[in-house]
Amino acid sequence: MVRWDWIPPPRRLEELERSDRVLAAAGIGRWSRDLSQPHIVCDAICRVHCGLPADGPVDPAQVRERIHPEDLERVWDAARRSMEERAPFELRFRTRPSAEAPSRWLHVTGSVFHDAAGRARHFEGISQDITAERQLEESLRQTLIEKNDSLQNLELINRTGQALGAELQLEKLVQGVTDAATQLTRAAFGAFFYNVLDERGNAYMLYTLSGVPREAFANFPMPRSTRVFEPTFKGEGIIRSDDITKDPRYGHNAPRRGMPEGHLPVRSYLAVPVTSRSGEVIGGLFFGHPTPGVFTAREERLVAGLAAQVAVAMDNARLFQRVQEAVTSRDTFLSIASHELRTPITSMKLLSQHMRKRIDANDPAAFTRERVTRMVEQTERSIDRLARLVDDMLDISRIAAGRLQLHLDQVDLGDLTRDVVDRFEQQLTGAGHTLTLRLAPGLVGRWDRVRLEQVLANLLTNALKYAPGTPLTVSLQARDDHAVLEVEDRGPGIAPGDQHRIFERFERLVTASEVSGLGLGLHIARHIVEGHGGRIHVRSAVGDGARFFVELPLAGPPDATPA
Incomplete structure (x- = not known):
C-alpha cells in the first residue's frame, strides 16, 4: 500500500486498503507527489507501468527519462495547466x-491540491496500461490510412457481422461470408471448402464460390490432401503466399505437379482454416489472384477475423439445422409409428368385433376348432408385429442415448445363421423365394448372439419387403481376421444416391402404403455392427439386385467388455 505523509484514522485506513485491493485487481497504479518533497511516491503497479525500479525512492528525473521524448512536453504542459487552472488532468x-524495451502506453489521471493561499502543494493520481488498446487503435488507424476504401470495408464487415448473427440458413451464411471476404481481400475469386473426406481421405467438398461462376471449377476434381491444402484442413494455421507457384510446398503431387490445365491462374494465395468452438476444423476459406503479392497482413487479419465469426455462426446454424432435423425426425416418426401401430391394432379390433357379433348371435360355427385356431394365429401375428415395432422403438431410443449394450460371448456365426434362416423358412417360402446357403464352417467370434440374430433378421425382412419372390443367397466366409456375412437378392436394386441413405433413421425407398415398417431396420443393424467394431454396407445397381455385407472382427469390439 502507498505510504502517505499523514496517518488516517482506522476506519479510513480500512477504506484505503479496500480501495488499494480493488485498484490492484484492475491493474491500476497509484502515485502522489508532495511538491515540498524531492521524491514521487509510486505503488508497485505504477512502478511497473513506468519501468521504474521495484524499490527505492523515485525522483522526477527518473520519471522524465522514461517518458517518450515526443510526449514529454505534452505531459509537463498538462501538469502546468492543471496547477494554473486548478483542474484535474487526464492524458x-x-x-x-x-x-531496448518497446514503448508502453499509459492513461494517467490526477488532481492537484492547493493550500489556503492558493499555492499548489500536492499531486495525486492513478495510472493504467492501455498498450493493447492503443495497439488496436493504431492497427485500425494504419488500415484506414493505407486503404482509401477502408470505410466501405468496415461497413461491409459490419453488415456481414449483422448478417452472421441473424442468418441460420447455412448455405446463405457461408455464401455471404465468402462474398464479403473476396471483396475485402480484393481476390479474383474466393471459395469455402468443407472439410469432408472421401473413403481414401483425400477430397474436400466445394461449398460456396465467389468472384467466378461455379462452372469455372466444374471440370476439376476436389482438392486433395496435398502439402498446400493439408495445413488448412488440419487447422495448423493461415497460409499466405505472394506467389504460391514458388512456395516449396507447391507442385509435389502427380500427375500434374501443379495446377491442372485450364484452371484459374493463381499466384497470390491466402487460405484460412475455419475452426469451431469445439476445435473441429469445419473447412477453409481460400482466395486466389493471378497477380503476385496481392494479399498482405491486412487481408490476412480481416479474413482471420471473419473466419472466427463465421465459425461461431456456422456452429449456431448447424445446431439450428440439427434441431430442425430432430423436429422433422420426430414428426416423421410419429406419422410412421401411428400408421404402423394402427394396422395390427385395427386388425385385432376388427377380429374382436367380428367375434362379438358371432357370440351375440349365438352362432355355434364361431367356435369350431379351425375358426378359433385361425383367429388365434391372426391375433398372434398382430401381437408379433406390435412387439417388433415396440422393440425397434426401444432400440432407436437406446441408440440415441448411447445405451445399446452388447452381451459378448463366443458365438458360431454359421450356427447362428442357420437358426435365423430356419425361423424365416416359412415366410421365405410363402413369398416365393428360393434360398441358397454358402456357410464356411468354424467361424467363431466374440459377439452378441441376440443382436447379430437381429441384424440378419432385419436383412432377411428387408429382402422380403423389397425383393419378394427373387432368389436369395446367404453366404459366410473368413477374410483376414474378420467374418463376412453376405445377403444377396435379385430384386430391383438400389440407386447409388440412395445406398448411404437407407442406413439412416426412417428411410425407405418406397412409400408407407407400399411397404410396412418404421424404416429403422437397417439403421439399427448398422449401429449393432458398428458397436461390434464392424462395418455394414451395400453394393447394388438399379435392376441388378442388392448385396448387403456385414464385416465383423473375430476378436469382437476392441474396447468392449462383456456386459
Missing part, C-alpha cells in the same frame, strides 16, 4: 522502460 502518453 495518454508513452513510456520507455529501457532503450
